[in-house]
Structures are given as C-alpha cells and as structure tokens.
Amino acid sequence: MCGEWRLLKYVEEAEFGPDAGVNTVLIISSLETKLEALQEPCKWMSNECALGLLSEAKLCSTRIGPYAYIGLLKPELSSKWTVAPALPSQEYPPGITLVPMKSRTLQPFRTTNLVVVLATNAAGGSTCSDCAASGDALLIDPGCCSQVHGKLADLVNSLPKKLLVLVTHHHHDHVDGLSVVQRCNPDAVLLTHKNTMSRIGKGNWSIGYTTVDGGENICIGDQQLQVIFAPGHTDGHMGVLHVNTNALIVGDHCVGQGSATLDNRAGGNMKDYFQTTYKFLDMSPHVLIPMHGRINLWPKHMLCGYLRHRRAREASILQSIENGAQTLFDIVSKTYADVGRKLWIPASYNVRLHVDHLNSEHKLPKDFSLQMFSGSCDEFVSSL
Structure with a gap:
C-alpha cells in the first residue's frame, strides 16, 4: 500500500516545560494503492485546502494539528x-x-x-x-x-x-x-x-x-x-x-x-x-x-477540566470547614495534604479566594468566623 519511507524532518521542541522536551521525527511515504475512502474522522485533503483551514479558521470546522503544519505546510509559506x-x-x-x-x-x-x-x-x-x-x-x-x-x-x-x-x-x-x-x-x-x-x-x-x-x-x-x-x-x-x-x-x-x-x-x-x-x-x-x-x-476538554477541578477543590474546602477547620493553615493542611509544603503558599492564595466565593454564595457555616480566618492569614507563613 505504501511506497518507500524517508525521513522528512527532525524537530526539537522548545523548552516549554515543566517536563523534558518532546522531540519529533517526521517520516513521509507515498501511496502506491489508492484508497477510495477513509473512515471518519480521517479524510484526504490538499496542502492548499489544509492551509486555508488553518489561516481562515471557522467555528467547528476541521482543525489541522501542529505536526501537519510543521512537517508539510509551513515549508510552503515564505x-x-x-x-x-x-x-x-x-x-x-x-x-x-x-x-x-x-x-x-x-x-x-x-x-x-x-x-x-x-x-x-x-x-x-x-x-x-x-x-x-x-x-x-x-x-x-x-x-x-x-x-x-x-x-x-x-x-x-x-x-x-x-x-x-x-x-x-x-x-x-x-x-x-x-x-x-x-x-x-x-x-x-x-x-x-x-x-x-x-x-x-x-x-x-x-x-x-x-x-x-x-x-x-x-x-x-x-x-x-x-x-x-x-x-x-x-x-x-x-x-x-x-x-x-x-x-x-x-x-x-x-x-x-x-x-x-x-x-x-x-x-x-x-x-x-x-x-x-x-x-x-x-x-x-x-x-x-x-x-x-x-x-x-483540546480547549473545551481543558476548560471543563479546570471548572471541575475548581468546583471539587471548593467542595473539599467547604467540607474541611464543616469539619471544624477555622484558620487558613487548618484548611490548607487538610485540603492540600497530598501536596508538598513548598506549594502550600501559592495554594493558600486560591484557598482565600475560595472562602470569599463561598461567603458570597452564603454557603459558609454560621459558626465559621471570617474575622478569625482573616486574622490567621497573616500568620500562615510562620506556621509552615
């Protein structure tokens, strides 16, 4: 079905982090036997059509990924x-x-x-x-x-x-x-x-x-x-x-x-x-x-994942408060028990904002003292 394979390009990824870069080998071949049809979601298209989809994108239209662009399409653009x-x-x-x-x-x-x-x-x-x-x-x-x-x-x-x-x-x-x-x-x-x-x-x-x-x-x-x-x-x-x-x-x-x-x-x-x-x-x-x-x-997958994560985190913060947590340290230590302490300081910023959000939606228990919680925020770093 395929003819001879040959190396098209070797691409070294820039340092995006946090993990090591993913370097890519792009290999190209020609079809010796014509395929009449492909099962969805695949389809054949010319380079010109693919460039058009990339440079004049429309909502819900076919997307062209970075490998196709870097390997086949970018060389055609001056x-x-x-x-x-x-x-x-x-x-x-x-x-x-x-x-x-x-x-x-x-x-x-x-x-x-x-x-x-x-x-x-x-x-x-x-x-x-x-x-x-x-x-x-x-x-x-x-x-x-x-x-x-x-x-x-x-x-x-x-x-x-x-x-x-x-x-x-x-x-x-x-x-x-x-x-x-x-x-x-x-x-x-x-x-x-x-x-x-x-x-x-x-x-x-x-x-x-x-x-x-x-x-x-x-x-x-x-x-x-x-x-x-x-x-x-x-x-x-x-x-x-x-x-x-x-x-x-x-x-x-x-x-x-x-x-x-x-x-x-x-x-x-x-x-x-x-x-x-x-x-x-x-x-x-x-x-x-x-x-x-x-x-x-996959933007929708990522954004929906962010919403689920933040809602779940807020629910766990509320649960820790309902179980008796009163200070910022109490809440962070219980909610982020599975996270290294070096990340507790940035995590505390989100916790404070989650508490504010819970308060604005009238979800905090009546016996939870916002005054005590606010006072504990200044002492948080020294508690670590």
Missing part, C-alpha cells in the same frame, strides 16, 4: 522573519510564534512564552478598518529575566519598527523584559488594562500606553486579533483571540500542566475566574495558548 537559532521556538498556528524564555516564574515552570505575531501578507499594512491599534508586529508578555535580556534585545531589533506590545497582566514573569523593548524601540506602543498599568513600575515602562478594556481589535497586517477582558487571575487580566486561526491566548488563566494560581493581592477573584472560563468556552477556540507550558489542542 516568511520575512525567523527567530534566531539561539532562541528555540514554535510557530503554530500560522502567524503566531511562541518563544519560551527563562523567567522568574513559579515552579514547576521555568519559562514564559513570549508570543510574536507578524503579518503573513508580503505587502504588510493593516487590512481592517476598526482597529484600536495597528502595527507590523506584536509582542505579548515579554517577561524574560535579566539573564536573557540580550537575546530579547536581538529579537526586538530584528522586528519591524512599527511594534505593538501587549501584557496580559503585571506579574514579573510577564513584564520583566518591557524595559528592553522600550530601550530597543522607543516608538513601540504598549497596550494593557489600566489596573495592570497601575502595578507596572516606571523602571519597566516609562512612556505612555494605550488602555484596553476588552473588545478592542488589533491589526497586524492581515492578522486580526481581539482583546478579551479575562479577570480572575488578577483584576486586570486580559486574553487575546487570534481571529484568523481562532487561537486563544489565555495569559495565566490556564497553564500547560496543572492548575492556575490566582493572585488575591491584585484583585484575583474566584467568581470572575469561573465567569471568564465560561466565556472562553462560549468562544469555542481551536487552540489555547498559555504563557507557561505547551499549547492545548
């Missing part, structure tokens, strides 16, 4: 820009490049995904008329640590000068490289929520910025993106929908492995987190792009 070999990266879907860069992030991850979006049309220039901002390139979350600022500078210097920069939120591992971008390209335009900007120090970005609240369109040549207000992780957290490919860049709302930690010190809110998750589900994206870890090709 690109004016490539990432330097010193920065391993992954382009998928077309027009979106992920560059995982070392950052001051929380374990188990070591890197933050810098997202680079460039026009795929040769002529460049915006093709939409209702843009809040337009440019020839877009960077999302330049959050690498100082050890790799030189590599970030090389990347920024290789990009077109009409540059937009968007940060999903203010945490160090998402903004630590802003000063490098500003130094290399003083004309770059920063886009972010006002709550995020209020927490970004002038040492990171000292010039003006453009406020986004959600719903704004961004045009990068023929690439169209929409800003999505996505509170929960923080009160200024944003996502970005890449309209052409229906790919959703989710910031820290989701991570490539495990569950997300919400920041109770910066407006993190469990009710908002649930609502944002439902919003993302309603959008039916083809792929989720987190800022830590690998992309996710």
